[in-house]
Amino acid sequence: MEEGLALVLYGCKLAKDLEQNLPHLARQPDTLLVSCEDIIRVFSNVKERLVSRGQMNVPRQPQELQRLDDHIGVGVPEWLRTGMVVEQEQPSGLEFVVHGVSGGGDVAGRSLRGGTSGDVQHPVMNAPDSNRTSSSSSLRQRRRKEEGEKIVKEVPAPQMGNLDLPPEDGYTWRKYGQKEILGSKYPRSYYRCTHQKFYECPAKKQVQRLDHDFFTFEVTYRGTHTCHMSSTAPSAAVPPPEPLQPATTTTAVHPPASELPFSSSLPTTHHDWLSMQIFHDLGGVSAGSSTVAAGSGSAGASAPRFPDYQLAVADMAETMFNSGSTSSNSMDLIFSSMDDKWDSEEKKD
């Protein structure tokens, strides 16, 4: 196992190197491809070792996690830990209550279809109110109020740290407005997808605290994320578990993966492409939607499962390749605690 961990670390280092050289490699697709393949090969190797070691012989005991912790560095990220024990305890944080759904869902149905069709349409993006004549012909273009898909969820708010932070849902959002709402104690914040610019991603959300429950947000999602349809899209489709204390007072329930915002109904999220790429290379078992459940805590009942720590590795790789979190640099997040370890390891040599 020690050797396997070393391989994981090596793979992570390769990925980090790749990230650092990305500006240059971006102009050299061939080199970039080789680098990616190297990384995949390393993690595939790890996977082979783990499989041959015994399918279900997964380190779950606390002391074993501690060993991993010690090996990788100070503090395996909490999401990685929880990813490893996802079956035992529901991870905290991502507890959604589907409050109500309205709208046709037509948009979602079309654009979420696996991205195979290639021409994702943005029905609300064009049609910029051609004949909107505010006599002064203001330069501002405004779209009609979008009808259709609207998903309302109640999400427990952070109960420690910055209480003003909106609930993390795995996407990156950019706030573009805030407004006092009549009859509501708390203002409503308006967010749009950070990647709207590059990918014309129309996804938006509104976040507002419940009047009667300061520690619960009502989150209204509108539009569908299209930014993860591209293989180069930088968003994360699967929300990572929140490293926060579980909300103990809410009656939130754990939804099936299909109820997570937009992404999970996708049969081939980027999460899948990642894990499938890695495991498919080996002619391994089918990486079905069960991989999606890795972070969400809903275990596929019948689908073949990978050992949880493999999912964690895939998750980590995913996090490295996708800046999905609101945090600006997920690589730093992952490696910040590992740098010291690497340094000390290298000094030993």
Added chain:
DNA sequence: ATCATTTGACCTCG
């Protein structure tokens, strides 16, 4: 310099 947030003004719709 770049990107995110804030905030007042503006627009849309009921």
Added chain:
DNA sequence: CGAGGTCAAATGAT
């Protein structure tokens, strides 16, 4: 006309 939603300049953070 007013409430809700969005824009974009100003400001702040990195």
